[in-house]
Amino acid sequence: MRRSARGAEPDKNTMKKPQLFTPGPTPLPPETLLAMAQPIDYHRSPASATLIADVLTKLKHVFQTENDVLCLTTSGTGAMEGAVANLLSRGDKVLVIRSGKFGERWSDICTAYGVEVIPIDVTWGESVSPSTVEARLDASPDVKAVFATLCETSTGALHDIAALAQPTQLRPTLLVVDAVSALGADDLQMDAWGVDAVVSCSQKGLMTPPGLAFAALNARAWDAAARSDLPKYYLDFQKARDAGREGSTPYTPAITLLHALQASLTLLCAEGIRNAIARHARLAQATRSAVAALGLQLFATHPANTLTSIRLPAEVDGKAFIALMREKHGITYAGGQSQLSGKIFRIAHLGWMNENDVIVAIAALERGLAEIGYEMPLGAGVAAAQEVFRR
Amino acid sequence: MRRSARGAEPDKNTMKKPQLFTPGPTPLPPETLLAMAQPIDYHRSPASATLIADVLTKLKHVFQTENDVLCLTTSGTGAMEGAVANLLSRGDKVLVIRSGKFGERWSDICTAYGVEVIPIDVTWGESVSPSTVEARLDASPDVKAVFATLCETSTGALHDIAALAQPTQLRPTLLVVDAVSALGADDLQMDAWGVDAVVSCSQKGLMTPPGLAFAALNARAWDAAARSDLPKYYLDFQKARDAGREGSTPYTPAITLLHALQASLTLLCAEGIRNAIARHARLAQATRSAVAALGLQLFATHPANTLTSIRLPAEVDGKAFIALMREKHGITYAGGQSQLSGKIFRIAHLGWMNENDVIVAIAALERGLAEIGYEMPLGAGVAAAQEVFRR
Numbered sequence: 001m002r003r004s005a006r007g008a009e010p011d012k013n014t015m016k017k018p019q020l021f022t023p024g025p026t027p028l029p030p031e032t033l034l035a036m037a038q039p040i041d042y043h044r045s046p047a048s049a050t051l052i053a054d055v056l057t058k059l060k061h062v063f064q065t066e067n068d069v070l071c072l073t074t075s076g077t078g079a080m081e082g083a084v085a086n087l088l089s090r091g092d093k094v095l096v097i098r099s100g101k102f103g104e105r106w107s108d109i110c111t112a113y114g115v116e117v118i119p120i121d122v123t124w125g126e127s128v129s130p131s132t133v134e135a136r137l138d139a140s141p142d143v144k145a146v147f148a149t150l151c152e153t154s155t156g157a158l159h160d161i162a163a164l165a166q167p168t169q170l171r172p173t174l175l176v177v178d179a180v181s182a183l184g185a186d187d188l189q190m191d192a193w194g195v196d197a198v199v200s201c202s203q204k205g206l207m208t209p210p211g212l213a214f215a216a217l218n219a220r221a222w223d224a225a226a227r228s229d230l231p232k233y234y235l236d237f238q239k240a241r242d243a244g245r246e247g248s249t250p251y252t253p254a255i256t257l258l259h260a261l262q263a264s265l266t267l268l269c270a271e272g273i274r275n276a277i278a279r280h281a282r283l284a285q286a287t288r289s290a291v292a293a294l295g296l297q298l299f300a301t302h303p304a305n306t307l308t309s310i311r312l313p314a315e316v317d318g319k320a321f322i323a324l325m326r327e328k329h330g331i332t333y334a335g336g337q338s339q340l341s342g343k344i345f346r347i348a349h350l351g352w353m354n355e356n357d358v359i360v361a362i363a364a365l366e367r368g369l370a371e372i373g374y375e376m377p378l379g380a381g382v383a384a385a386q387e388v389f390r391r
Numbered sequence: 392m393r394r395s396a397r398g399a400e401p402d403k404n405t406m407k408k409p410q411l412f413t414p415g416p417t418p419l420p421p422e423t424l425l426a427m428a429q430p431i432d433y434h435r436s437p438a439s440a441t442l443i444a445d446v447l448t449k450l451k452h453v454f455q456t457e458n459d460v461l462c463l464t465t466s467g468t469g470a471m472e473g474a475v476a477n478l479l480s481r482g483d484k485v486l487v488i489r490s491g492k493f494g495e496r497w498s499d500i501c502t503a504y505g506v507e508v509i510p511i512d513v514t515w516g517e518s519v520s521p522s523t524v525e526a527r528l529d530a531s532p533d534v535k536a537v538f539a540t541l542c543e544t545s546t547g548a549l550h551d552i553a554a555l556a557q558p559t560q561l562r563p564t565l566l567v568v569d570a571v572s573a574l575g576a577d578d579l580q581m582d583a584w585g586v587d588a589v590v591s592c593s594q595k596g597l598m599t600p601p602g603l604a605f606a607a608l609n610a611r612a613w614d615a616a617a618r619s620d621l622p623k624y625y626l627d628f629q630k631a632r633d634a635g636r637e638g639s640t641p642y643t644p645a646i647t648l649l650h651a652l653q654a655s656l657t658l659l660c661a662e663g664i665r666n667a668i669a670r671h672a673r674l675a676q677a678t679r680s681a682v683a684a685l686g687l688q689l690f691a692t693h694p695a696n697t698l699t700s701i702r703l704p705a706e707v708d709g710k711a712f713i714a715l716m717r718e719k720h721g722i723t724y725a726g727g728q729s730q731l732s733g734k735i736f737r738i739a740h741l742g743w744m745n746e747n748d749v750i751v752a753i754a755a756l757e758r759g760l761a762e763i764g765y766e767m768p769l770g771a772g773v774a775a776a777q778e779v780f781r782r
Binding site for chain 2 (some may be wrong): 024027043108255
């Protein structure tokens with residue numbers, strides 16, 4: 001039997017209903033769960049070819065692109081590394097926007113491959129100014145690519161990808177976007193905005209377990225890929241594209257996860273990507289209103305639809321609070337990462353989520369805060385969220 | 392409604408029970424299927440740390456090693472590439488035993504990383520002579536590693552890894568073994584035989600869907616990893632080892648597949664790896680006896696326990712035969728790969744398989760052969776298998 005986080009007290013909440021508000025994995029629809037409990041099929045069967053082709057077609061809708069979408073059996077970082085290894089060559093110089101843990105990951109991957117990184121460091125919680133990036137491009141016209149992040153998951157900050165794409169489109173410089181956490185929740189119009197490469201994965205807005213990652217490249221990016229001389233094999237994008245056009249994959253895919261993804265994409269495509277983004281915007285706005293009504297502060301200056309990062313009051317032990325919420329209330333928020341550990345917590349309203357889920361997240365937050373002695377008007381957060389939903 | 396492979400005839404077999412006899416994916420136990428239908432958990436929860444630690448401990452039993460076993464979210468090829476990228480350095484020279492498609496894959500990966508490959512080419516279907524490898528090591532004492540394959544899945548040939556490890560142990564040369572298809576079915580005593588690195592994956596003998604890959608390195612291999620200068624990030628073995636010791640992973644793991652793996656490893660560890668290998672040996676022997684009784688010829692000169700490769704009679708259209716078996720009988724055998732396409736077929740008796748499954752595989756084969764006009768004593772294959780099982 002689990003002990004209450006408060007230790008000495010008996011745990012009265014014995015019928016826990018665990019709910020995840022983490023920015024991946026996100027909750028899975030029952031259709032998706034049950035798709036994985038079906039007997040497994042051979043990944044080279046005709047039925048599997050139909051499955052793969054259907055999933056790749058549906059992904060184009062989510063990516064808002066007519067380009068091929070590639071599917072890899074990795075988590076999101078595999079697709080990030082694939083973008084570096086496939087688009088760049090030895091001696092290339094790149095700009096990397098670093099505004100949190102995942103911007104730093106772009107930088108680390110480039111460095112691992114011997115690519116020269118010009119960092120644009122942004123205070124964590126803030127978003128890069130597009131004019132800063134344009135000025136750096138003017139100063140370094142030989143930059144091969146700009147690596148950016150749609151939603152910096154570690155801080156909850158959204159970046160203005162449409163604005164970043166304006167200068168790169170006018171130059172022989174690729175814009176490569178990590179949409180790992182935000183795809184399906186924050187808008188990213190790959191084709192309309194002129195983004196050259198986008199990577200994402202299965203366990204966030206796509207309501208599927210982790211284990212699949214995706215990449216989409218436009219014609220400029222494929223040209224770069226044809227010239228790239230960095231080593232790659234498993235992450236070879238050209239092989240993935242060519243196989244995908246035949247309803248296949250270069251190596252054995254996580255076929256069970258593809259069935260799960262098909263079930264989730266069927267739901268997402270029925271809703272429509274524009275409606276899904278609007279839904280996430282509504283859930284995010286309600287969460288931000290609730291946070292303000294509880295007297296808490298947002299961490300990100302330009303918060304994403306994907307998740308809301310909240311500063312913890314200085315007197316609160318962040319790790320203990322996360323553990324209390326999980327152990328006593330069955331509610332999993334995400335803590336802070338790296339330098340933000342214990343200083344913020346993050347509520348994702350991402351994927352298979354609606355108004356009722358946000359109400360649960362907020363109401364549980366109120367009870368948790370009350371238990372640790374934080375003073376606020378109980379119910380104020382829920383009321384503020386309800387007002388947003390009523391509009 | 393599906394059409395019969397014979398086209399004009401109505402398909403009387405309307406209650407199909409699909410059965411896979413492919414060398415991955417292999418059938419999944421119900422415990423494993425249902426583990427994946429549970430609501431997903433956060434991969435950084437205390438419960439997930441316990442799960443990861445348990446899986447890594449159970450994998451040591453299957454690998455017959457005391458070394459750390461690493462878990463990657465990739466299919467088997469990802470672990471193969473990881474072995475190359477982590478153990479070698481620029482300018483290294485290696486021996487690669489190429490006796491089929493997967494030996495060639497070692498060679499292709501090494502070449503992609505600029506490693507110099509000295510190939511030892513073996514006729515497909517045959518197994519390398521250990522004395523040939525030793526002579527090559529004598530001729531090239533600066534060889535950094537030998538890349539070998541336990542069961543060459545494309546041909547069904549088993550390699551004598553214990554014999555190959557004898558000369559490498561006496562030299563500063565690593566023996567790196569692809570046990571992707573054979574782990575749990577053919578014997579591989581990593582520690583006792585002195586194998587330096589072993590890679591495998593989830594969807595073969597481990598009765599789990601594809602999407603997880605594994606690697607184990609001994610002290611000599613970790614020394615090489617510490618010196619390696621090839622680029623890697625997602626496939627970094629040292630980061631995977633360090634995180635694994637904390638019940639974690641460097642990047643988001645396929646947590647759903649880890650739950651599935653735990654369910655299957657619980658079954659496999661309860662049976663015991665030595666018993667599992669003996670079971671596979673029995674199933675393989677029965678299959679070979681049946682093949683002989685039906686007047687068919689084995690393709691591999693030293694067949695593995697993992698799968699049986701069978702030459703198709705010259706008059707048989709191999710692809711049509713595979714399709715007939717699948718469409719009419721619900722039985723999926725694997726066809727030939729690369730140069731063997733249409734010339735052989737492969738029956739895997741691998742993973743969650745017992746005597747009754749082999750009887751089904753053989754009996755269906757008899758009916759399929761009879762339908763295409765191949766002359767043989769109907770029932771002879773099943774009888775021969777039964778004789779093996781009675782012993």
